[in-house]
Amino acid sequence: MKVTEHINNASKALFSFEVLPPLKGQNIQTLFSNIEPLMEFNPPFIDVTYHREEYVYRDKGNGLLEKRTTRKRPGTVGICAAIKNRFDVDTVPHIICGGFSKEETENALIDLDFLGIDSVLILRGDPIKSEGKFVPDDNGHAYASELLEQVGNMNQGKYIDEELQNASATDFCMGVAGYPEKHFEAPSMKSDLKYLKKKVELGAEYVVTQMFFDNQKYFEFVDACRAEGINVPIIPGLKPITSIKQMTALPRTFYLDLPDALVDELDKCKDNAAAKEVGVEWCINQSKELIKKGAPCLHYYSMGKSDSIYAIAKAVF
Numbered sequence: 001m002k003v004t005e006h007i008n009n010a011s012k013a014l015f016s017f018e019v020l021p022p023l024k025g026q027n028i029q030t031l032f033s034n035i036e037p038l039m040e041f042n043p044p045f046i047d048v049t050y051h052r053e054e055y056v057y058r059d060k061g062n063g064l065l066e067k068r069t070t071r072k073r074p075g076t077v078g079i080c081a082a083i084k085n086r087f088d089v090d091t092v093p094h095i096i097c098g099g100f101s102k103e104e105t106e107n108a109l110i111d112l113d114f115l116g117i118d119s120v121l122i123l124r125g126d127p128i129k130s131e132g133k134f135v136p137d138d139n140g141h142a143y144a145s146e147l148l149e150q151v152g153n154m155n156q157g158k159y160i161d162e163e164l165q166n167a168s169a170t171d172f173c174m175g176v177a178g179y180p181e182k183h184f185e186a187p188s189m190k191s192d193l194k195y196l197k198k199k200v201e202l203g204a205e206y207v208v209t210q211m212f213f214d215n216q217k218y219f220e221f222v223d224a225c226r227a228e229g230i231n232v233p234i235i236p237g238l239k240p241i242t243s244i245k246q247m248t249a250l251p252r253t254f255y256l257d258l259p260d261a262l263v264d265e266l267d268k269c270k271d272n273a274a275a276k277e278v279g280v281e282w283c284i285n286q287s288k289e290l291i292k293k294g295a296p297c298l299h300y301y302s303m304g305k306s307d308s309i310y311a312i313a314k315a316v317f
């Protein structure tokens with residue numbers, strides 16, 4: 001079932017979460033054992049992130065360096081199928097522009113269609129470290145809106161590959177990202193919302209937000225979206241803090257602010273175990289208020305670990 005169907009059929013706020021494909025070479029069992037306990041809370045869908053290639057330089061042995069590309073977390077398509085089979089749950093792959101040509105994207109989407117995947121979260125992808133700023137593939141997309149157009153075309157039976165002109169149309173429900181604290185490259189919130197609206201006009205049926213720690217930012221963002229005529233469901237993305245280091249790493253990586261009250265609590269923590277407790281407690285309070293104020297679904301960023309999210313879901317759902 002599509003994400004929007006799950007939301008429309010629900011009589012209360014839904015619980016969902018995002019997982020990362022295992023690092024290359026690691027066993028999928030660790031991922032399964034992280035998902036297993038969370039199934040107690042009946043997630044209608046689980047997201048699986050997509051990771052673009054990075055460059056590595058290998059010594060060729062003659063003093064010269066050879067540039068190679070590698071994907072540290074491969075397998076999003078296969079992992080979606082494996083989770084869907086194993087837990088009988090819908091999976092939502094993230095599809096990114098970065099590192100993919102339009103043809104590669106088309107092929108991945110055809111695979112997802114064969115696998116019975118009904119929804120995709122469509123993203124641009126972050127810049128890779130060595131490039132600093134986002135560089136699209138030579139024959140790829142520069143913005144999520146362009147990728148959205150490609151998937152929208154496939155939903156109307158229009159493919160890039162000429163041999164597919166008689167192929168049946170896909171029927172993907174398309175989600176996109178939104179930023180309560182503004183995307184870091186956007187010159188202003190107004191500009192960011194203009195492009196978010198464009199994504200909705202091109203067929204995005206729901207938005208999942210970047211993580212935030214101050215609910216007020218989410219409420220203001222939803223109000224601003226509604227004022228712009230963006231009327232699709234806006235799913236809040238939440239991440240419990242799990243270590244002292246994240247107090248500085250999360251704002252730096254995701255361009256967000258931590259509320260003073262949370263920083264004060266984290267400042268008192270002597271170790272990561274204490275910070276984790278603070279993080280769980282904070283996220284429980286955030287979750288309860290978001291549900292009370294009508295969020296359609298709460299979406300948790302697991303970043304590969306499930307114990308904090310289990311504790312939050314136990315207290316909230």
Ligand code: FAD
Nearest residue numbers: 049050094123124125126143144177183185186192195210
């Ligand atoms: P876009 O919507 O393309 O926007 C990017 C920037 O360009 C914004 O500043 C926007 O305002 C601006 N913009 C948009 N369209 C135009 C235009 N036509 N002209 C000029 N400016 C424009 N990254 C991954 O690599 N893999 C993942 O699995 C992943 N999952 C994510 C899940 C969620 C819920 C979120 C919130 C983010 C995720 N990301 C992921 C990170 C995401 O790829 C980055 O935040 C990326 O920098 C922007 O992606 P976007 O889809 O929002 O881009």
